[in-house]
Amino acid sequence: MHYDVSVLAHYFPYFLPAAWMTLQVTVLGIALGLALGLGTAFLQLSPRLALNGPARLYIYVIRGTPLLLQLLFIYYGLRGVLGLAAVPSAVLALGVHNGAYIAVIFAGAIRSISGGQMEAARSLGMTHARAMRRIILPQALKRAVPPLGNQFIIALKDSSLASTITINELLLKSQQLASSNFMMMEMLTIAALFYLLYTGLFTVLFRRVERRLEAGGYA
Amino acid sequence: MIEIRGLHKYFGDNHVLRGVDMTVGQSEVVVVIGASGSGKSTLLRCVNKLERFRKGEVRIRGEVVPEDERAINRMRTHVGMVFQHFNLFPHMTVLGNVMEGPVQVKGVPRAQARRTGLGYLEKVGLGDKVDAYPGMLSGGQKQRVAIARALAMEPDAMLFDEPTSALDPELVGEVLGVMRELAAEGMTMMVVTHEMGFAREVADTVYFMDEGVVVEQGPPERIFETPEQPRTREFLAQIL
Numbered sequence: 001m002h003y004d005v006s007v008l009a010h011y012f013p014y015f016l017p018a019a020w021m022t023l024q025v026t027v028l029g030i031a032l033g034l035a036l037g038l039g040t041a042f043l044q045l046s047p048r049l050a051l052n053g054p055a056r057l058y059i060y061v062i063r064g065t066p067l068l069l070q071l072l073f074i075y076y077g078l079r080g081v082l083g084l085a086a087v088p089s090a091v092l093a094l095g096v097h098n099g100a101y102i103a104v105i106f107a108g109a110i111r112s113i114s115g116g117q118m119e120a121a122r123s124l125g126m127t128h129a130r131a132m133r134r135i136i137l138p139q140a141l142k143r144a145v146p147p148l149g150n151q152f153i154i155a156l157k158d159s160s161l162a163s164t165i166t167i168n169e170l171l172l173k174s175q176q177l178a179s180s181n182f183m184m185m186e187m188l189t190i191a192a193l194f195y196l197l198y199t200g201l202f203t204v205l206f207r208r209v210e211r212r213l214e215a216g217g218y219a
Numbered sequence: 220m221i222e223i224r225g226l227h228k229y230f231g232d233n234h235v236l237r238g239v240d241m242t243v244g245q246s247e248v249v250v251v252i253g254a255s256g257s258g259k260s261t262l263l264r265c266v267n268k269l270e271r272f273r274k275g276e277v278r279i280r281g282e283v284v285p286e287d288e289r290a291i292n293r294m295r296t297h298v299g300m301v302f303q304h305f306n307l308f309p310h311m312t313v314l315g316n317v318m319e320g321p322v323q324v325k326g327v328p329r330a331q332a333r334r335t336g337l338g339y340l341e342k343v344g345l346g347d348k349v350d351a352y353p354g355m356l357s358g359g360q361k362q363r364v365a366i367a368r369a370l371a372m373e374p375d376a377m378l379f380d381e382p383t384s385a386l387d388p389e390l391v392g393e394v395l396g397v398m399r400e401l402a403a404e405g406m407t408m409m410v411v412t413h414e415m416g417f418a419r420e421v422a423d424t425v426y427f428m429d430e431g432v433v434v435e436q437g438p439p440e441r442i443f444e445t446p447e448q449p450r451t452r453e454f455l456a457q458i459l
């Protein structure tokens with residue numbers, strides 16, 4: 001099979017709008033996922049069934065079905081109801097999907113902080129909410145950072161599924177170009193390089209955040 | 220200062236406290252001793268309502284604290300607690316730990332909380348560790364920070380749950396030293412401990428608990444020299 005390295009540089013600029021689209025869908029999806037995840041984590045940790053029940057159902061449904069199915073469900077389902085365009089549909093799907101996984105990450109991190117921390121805070125006279133905010137969450141967030149970084153990288157790659165609902169992101173772009181220039185491997189290579197670039201950036205960013213928190217100096 | 224009357228506590232079917240009476244007067248040091256599982260920690264935790272109980276009452280400064288979150292939180296600002304495992308806040312500096320309660324709960328201005336916090340850290344001998352994080356301290360230092368954190372709330376009474384049990388033997392002395400000093404200054408204290416030397420020397424009254432009841436109580440000399448109850452004698456024979 002013929003593989004022409006020299007075309008890579010030539011086609012690189014053609015991918016820039018798609019690379020930007022991938023980044024947008026990923027970042028917005030993650031932002032939505034973080035908000036949903038934190039909220040769901042609190043609901044899940046509540047002793048009240050009326051609160052933890054829906055949270056657990058949400059996590060069960062989302063983790064139990066494929067993202068591609070969720071994406072198509074939201075795209076075709078909500079297009080009629082909300083008139084939602086493709087990009088918002090993708091962001092919503094990615095957000096709702098990651099929200100479930102991020103909820104599990106947050107809930108686990110909060111649970112991992114020893115009960116003694118809550119007791120010490122309460123014994124100073126703090127309310128439950130204040131103890132959560134001042135004492136538990138800062139420690140839990142720190143523990144959540146490594147798994148969150150991992151989840152963000154997964155979300156980046158999952159954003160490629162948005163190609164199935166006509167969003168012109170990296171993967172769809174590579175397919176479109178390949179169908180006219182017949183250089184499938186080269187086009188896939190360029191898309192891959194962009195994904196690797198983003199993954200590298202995320203990794204560096206997360207290591208920074210971790211180190212920043214480390215500077216807090218706690219054991 | 221602290222009055223416990225007819226206190227019963229259950230964990231499920233486990234009847235852990237079976238009608239406990241105890242009084243801790245103003246500036247009195249009460250030491251509670253007893254075998255593992257006899258309910259000492261549970262009793263202490265009922266005083267500041269970290270545990271809720273079904274029957275009996277606890278009076279703090281003459282008042283029964285109502286079953287109301289705000290009232291309970293207010294009561295806790297008057298009753299300091301020191302834990303076996305310190306429970307310092309690891310994401311805050313030593314001074315941050317000590318300022319947290321006054322600033323967040325009592326609304327003391329930061330500058331003032333800082334001044335009083337530094338004062339209490341001096342008092343427990345850690346004036347040079349204010350900017351350290353708990354992870355960098357020895358167990359004895361951690362427990363002294365925990366004591367300073369409780370003192371910074373300027374409580375009327377302090378509860379200690381085996382404050383030296385998690386410490387290496389050579390670090391026990393520095394914590395007991397701080398507690399001895401507090402007692403001498405007139406702090407009202409309720410102390411669960413296995414340190415019989417401390418009990419003998421510092422306690423005004425020693426309570427011996429077994430299986431959820433107070434078996435015997437009295438001044439330390441009497442409890443240690445001439446225990447009346449066979450169970451007390453047995454326990455002391457084992458531990459001394």
Ligand SMILES: Nc1ncnc2c1ncn2[C@@H]1O[C@H](COP(=O)(O)OP(=O)(O)OP(=O)(O)O)[C@@H](O)[C@H]1O
Binds near residue numbers: 235256262
């Ligand atoms: N949170 C809890 N849930 C269920 N049972 C508990 C709980 N805490 C304590 N218990 C039980 O209550 C009884 C008394 O425990 P407690 O911790 O008060 O004893 P203790 O005298 O402090 O013992 P130790 O010297 O080991 O600290 C024990 O049987 C224990 O198993």
Ligand SMILES: [Mg+2]
Binds near residue numbers: 259260380381
């Ligand atoms: Mg105990």
